[in-house]
Amino acid sequence: MSQLTVAKFGGTSVADAHAMERCAAILEQNPDTRLAVLSASSGVTNILVALASGEHQPDARATLLQQLTEIQQGILNSLEKPETLTRHIEDILVYIKELADSAAISPTHALHDEIVAQGELMSTRLFVELLRRRGTPAVWFDVRKVMRTDDKFSRATPDLARLQAEVEKELQPLFANELVVTQGFIGSAQDGRTTTLGRGGSDFSAALLGEALGAKAIQIWTDVPGIYTTDPRLVSEARPISEITFSEASEMATFGAKVLHPATLQPAVRQQIPVFVGSSKDPAAGGTWIRNHTNSQPLFRALALRRNQVLLTLTNQSMFQVHGFLAEVFGILAKHKISVDLITTSVISVSLTLDSGAESLTDEVRAELDKHCHLQVEENLTLVALIGNRMSEVNGVGTQVFKALSEINIRMICYGASAHNLCFLVPEDDANQVLNDLHTELLPS
Ligand code: ADP
Ligand code: ASP
Ligand code: MG
Numbered sequence: 300m301s302q303l304t305v306a307k308f309g310g311t312s313v314a315d316a317h318a319m320e321r322c323a324a325i326l327e328q329n330p331d332t333r334l335a336v337l338s339a340s341s342g343v344t345n346i347l348v349a350l351a352s353g354e355h356q357p358d359a360r361a362t363l364l365q366q367l368t369e370i371q372q373g374i375l376n377s378l379e380k381p382e383t384l385t386r387h388i389e390d391i392l393v394y395i396k397e398l399a400d401s402a403a404i405s406p407t408h409a410l411h412d413e414i415v416a417q418g419e420l421m422s423t424r425l426f427v428e429l430l431r432r433r434g435t436p437a438v439w440f441d442v443r444k445v446m447r448t449d450d451k452f453s454r455a456t457p458d459l460a461r462l463q464a465e466v467e468k469e470l471q472p473l474f475a476n477e478l479v480v481t482q483g484f485i486g487s488a489q490d491g492r493t494t495t496l497g498r499g500g501s502d503f504s505a506a507l508l509g510e511a512l513g514a515k516a517i518q519i520w521t522d523v524p525g526i527y528t529t530d531p532r533l534v535s536e537a538r539p540i541s542e543i544t545f546s547e548a549s550e551m552a553t554f555g556a557k558v559l560h561p562a563t564l565q566p567a568v569r570q571q572i573p574v575f576v577g578s579s580k581d582p583a584a585g586g587t588w589i590r591n592h593t594n595s596q597p598l599f600r601a602l603a604l605r606r607n608q609v610l611l612t613l614t615n616q617s618m619f620q621v622h623g624f625l626a627e628v629f630g631i632l633a634k635h636k637i638s639v640d641l642i643t644t645s646v647i648s649v650s651l652t653l654d655s656g657a658e659s660l661t662d663e664v665r666a667e668l669d670k671h672c673h674l675q676v677e678e679n680l681t682l683v684a685l686i687g688n689r690m691s692e693v694n695g696v697g698t699q700v701f702k703a704l705s706e707i708n709i710r711m712i713c714y715g716a717s718a719h720n721l722c723f724l725v726p727e728d729d730a731n732q733v734l735n736d737l738h739t740e741l742l743p744s
Contacts, residue, residue, distance in 0.1 A: 303331060303514050304332040304515060305332070305334045305514045307338075307505035308336070310343070312580075313340050316425075326435070331515070334508060335480045336442075337423050338501040339421070342366075342370065343422070344418050350363050350395065350398075355403065357403075360399055363399075368392055371425070408453060413492070419485050420485075438477045441481070442483075446507070447462065449494075450490070451494070462507060483504035483505055497560070502560040506574070524539055526543060526548060526559070527601075529734055539587060540600070541588070542587065543601075545590070548574075548587075549565075550686045550717070552564065554605055573590045598689065598693055599690075602741075604730055605681065608682045609652065609657050610677040611650065612649070613628055615672040617647075624672070639653065640652045641682070641724075652680075652711065652724065660676060684721070685737065689718050691714065691717075707726075
């Protein structure tokens with residue numbers, strides 16, 4: 300393991316020059332941090348996604364481009380408009396306009412990623428300039444040289460062996476004299492076209508780079524001082540957790556805690572690299588350390604939620620004592636690459652949840668399933684996950700949870716498959732209340 304730390308700064312952390320100054324100060328105070336991985340400035344990716352959709356009329360497109368220009372110009376103005384960089388950013392803005400015009404005629408997945416990636420390409424250029432102005436030697440690095448992926452645009456999968464080899468060749472030598480600033484979220488396919496790793500993917504990029512470098516720590520700097528007992532925007536009583544295990548934090552991320560991209564901890568776990576989550580607005584406030592072992596392992600640790608879940612119930616009256624029904628059904632879902640989350644079964648039916656939205660149940664999928672069973676699709680549901688330790692081994696967990704939810708119509712419950720979670724589906728409209736009630740009951744301060 301090297302002595303190097305990787306720091307990732309999210310969208311709000313690099314929203315404007317003022318926010319970027321705080322990130323620069325964090326880096327300057329941590330000389331072991333040799334690699335900074337940046338998101339696009341807050342709001343930029345949303346604008347680029349809208350432009351890439353090609354759905355907008357010329358007027359709406361012009362408004363989006365104007366908003367984008369204002370964000371970039373705001374930062375350039377604070378940097379006193381250095382000539383070369385200003386020209387470079389303006390060229391990128393022209394390039395985005397051309398790509399957006401093409402997307403309006405014929406949007407493609409590849410074009411989408413090329414457009415969306417420009418946000419990270421601009422924020423990193425601006426940040427390097429800001430660091431240099433502060434007297435901190437920094438070099439810009441195009442992560443697409445090392446983050447080689449497949450060509451599943453919008454959801455590309457990095458090639459880990461290639462990443463390791465390219466990092467050693469291309470990135471390692473740069474650390475000797477300067478701080479390296481690179482992009483999260485983006486990569487390149489084997490043929491060189493730009494890809495992206497999925498929304499919120501900069502956390503994952505930082506963790507992958509940390510793994511490839513054998514980093515001693517990965518820092519995720521965001522807008523909250525750590526991982527909270529639940530989303531502080533939804534529950535005012537939520538409070539930061541000082542340390543949490545990889546397993547618990549992974550469950551939180553998987554079940555919707557937006558503070559970490561769901562895949563972030565996989566590389567960290569593989570290499571046992573501790574991950575720190577803190578606020579770039581207030582680094583002195585401390586944060587959360589995610590590690591293999593923690594001093595305390597409470598029964599109830601946190602709550603997370605994931606909206607827009609689809610509940611699919613498949614019923615076959617003749618399923619009773621018949622072999623192979625589940626295999627048939629899952630075979631069809633697998634063939635169409637529909638990934639299933641929670642599952643419960645009864646004698647003649649199986650219920651399962653999909654995170655991919657009802658659109659993934661195309662006419663073709665429905666027709667194939669129809670041959671084997673009756674199909675019921677329910678939408679507007681939210682999955683709530685209670686995360687903790689030894690939950691399947693301790694008496695009375697169910698009683699405590701359901702006491703807090705006596706007024707709610709719970710559509711599905713999954714308990715026991717993991718000692719770290721208890722999940723259930725509730726109507727979308729009840730989700731916030733459920734979260735608050737459970738927090739008061741199970742996670743009192
Ligand atoms: P960044 O742009 O830095 O990646 P994100 O918006 O992706 O930041 O993630 C930070 C946000 O995650 C917080 O502002 C908070 O609203 C949300 N969040 C959801 N669940 C949690 C949680 N358990 N702890 C902290 N933040 C959470
Ligand atoms: N900029 C990308 C997004 O908004 C990636 C990230 O911020 O992690 O999804
Ligand atoms: Mg994020």
